[in-house]
Amino acid sequence: MRNGDIIILIVVLGITSYAMRAGGYVLAHFIRDDGNFARLLRLAPGNLFVAFVSAGCLGGGRAMLIGGGVALATMAITTREWAAVGAGFLAAMIASSVGI
Numbered sequence: 001m002r003n004g005d006i007i008i009l010i011v012v013l014g015i016t017s018y019a020m021r022a023g024g025y026v027l028a029h030f031i032r033d034d035g036n037f038a039r040l041l042r043l044a045p046g047n048l049f050v051a052f053v054s055a056g057c058l059g060g061g062r063a064m065l066i067g068g069g070v071a072l073a074t075m076a077i078t079t080r081e082w083a084a085v086g087a088g089f090l091a092a093m094i095a096s097s098v099g100i
Contacts, residue, residue, distance in 0.1 A: 060092075064098050067092025
């Protein structure tokens with residue numbers, strides 16, 4: 001790709017991203033605050049996060065499953081995100097290094 005093509009691509013992606021965000025704000029103006037769709041939108045971020053994390057753990061093999069399990073257990077015990085992330089990474093690293 002030439003530099004001009006790359007710049008055009010970046011500009012088009014920026015315009016598209018802005019249009020999607022602005023369109024979302026316009027559509028959100030018409031959604032009732034007490035409807036089922038509003039409730040779905042409030043619950044969606046957590047559900048999406050769980051879906052992405054579980055897909056990553058399942059795709060990463062046993063070491064990732066062990067790391068995810070340790071992170072989940074650490075979070076349940078300590079309620080500290082930094083401790084859960086550190087314990088999960090450490091468990092996945094150890095499991096991977098010993099060949100699990």
